[in-house]
Amino acid sequence: MSAIDVEAPAPPVVHHGTVANTVSDILAVTKRNLIRYVRVPSLLVFSTIQPVMFVLLFRYVFGNAIRLPFFPYPYVDYLMPGIFIQTVIFGSTQTGVGLAEDLTKGMVDRFRSLPMARSAVLAGRTLSDTVRNAFVVLLMTIVGYLVGFRIHTSIVPAVAGVVLALAFGLAFSWISAWIGLAVRDVESTQAASFVWIFPLVFASTAFVSASSLPGWLQAWAKINPVSVTVDSLRALLEGWPSQAYHLWASIGWVVGILVVFVPLSVNKYRRSV
């Protein structure tokens, strides 16, 4: 800055707040997060083995005991949309775990001291977890096919179904982000996830029909975001159930969760000092 330091580079004139920079920041963080899954394949392997075991368990152990009077196809076709949603939700819990880890290891401090976009750490994290979810959903589709799962609609609704499942996972990633930022500890975040994930996934129509549940649980299972999304997915992949209610309710949940938890998480991140 002074006249003496001729060799020192002139302070760079950089405009940090541009949209291009924000996108570049988000992508850089996303890439950084994804590299981890490539370098530590066991992370991906274990998060894949679990849903595979669920598929086999429900397909071959519980499947025969589950009665679905109205569903026109084999149980495995009923099961797989439930598995997809369960997979993306379990996957989304990793968002909070990853953020808690970045907080405890000082990575968040580093990021926050850089002129990068404030939103990039959270957006990059939820985006990379969505990419990972897409990979696992693809894998589960293949596993499903091997055990008899078939899509009974056409390509467009099927792709729409996958997009819906991933959007649902993204929304849950933002809930998980908020929890991770609030709890700030990897193990606790992991434990906390199960508390809210379990009633959502298992008190739902993911694996059984609502009519098989006790009355008080039926009421919950019908509005449960997991139920309506699994049923939308069934509608898009299997053409059943035919009502549009589930789809709208599901989109409503996705939008609603994002509207509430994106600002909550961003705010929490800004205050996470």
Next chain:
Amino acid sequence: MAEPAIIVHGLKKYFGEVRALDGVDIEVTRGTVFGLLGPNGAGKTTMVRILATLLPPDDGEARVAGYDVVKEAATLRSVIGLTGQYAAVDEHLTGRENLELVGVLNHIGKPESRKRAVELLERFDLIEAADRQAKTYSGGMRRRLDLAASLVANPQVLFLDEPTTGLDPRGRMQLWGIIRELVQEETTLLLTTQYLEEADVLSDRIAVIDGGHVIAEGTPDELKSRVGGEVIEVVVADPSQLEVAVAQLSGLGTGAPHVDEITRRITVPVGEHGGHVLAETVRRLDQAGVEFTDLALRRPTLDDVFMTLTGHAAEEAPANGQAAAARGGRRGRGRA
């Protein structure tokens, strides 16, 4: 041009009941090294976090490189570097990838990021480990990588928060070498430390901070002269002889003896002629029949500086800060 690199005026930060910073004033001249010396919980980390825009102050003003840390935080971030207490490197990325990531997030562009990464890896003796994941690095290598990351964008002002805590003596010496080298460039450096020796070796000026206040400021020599040179330390064998020993040692040194009854340790500042006083100490204790288990002449430590300046040992600092700061930090009130 003449504006100091860091100006802090009346800076306050409270975490609930804990006054982490209670009206701090400092000024750091451009291109110099300023050491913030104090025990855990003195407010050092809080200070660095405020100056690096991670934490908003409750009151007072702070300007770094001419930018207000609150109002101009976004601009300020592009001219500072921070290395915190943990080595904030991504252990699944290689050393090179870590530095390139920081470059890209500093918006200096991909090609420039690559170039800077290589330069820094070479300079920090990490080039051979450049393409290994950081999790394979030793503690010292991680610290160096962390330090390198804070230099990627050629910061005007660099903050190092306890850069050598947890390193073995060799790693510490190596990092000191690197830091000294940095200082020969135009970078202004603010570093925090618990070690007087470290502050002494690296800093042009030192502020001693305790309980959120600056209790002394000056060059390392000025501070040491306030302690009065060397210190004699006696550990008495029998607690009942402590009183006798203190009586014998009073008036021997340049200041009053300080007694720690639990460890049976007596310390006496003795100025520059420690050798003579040491001989006299042995004679007197021997004549009085005081048995001792340890007797040493040593250079003053942070404890001695504290004893002299505050009358209490460093560990007795009122706020047990790290825990308190962490708790308070979680409830941090302001916006970043």
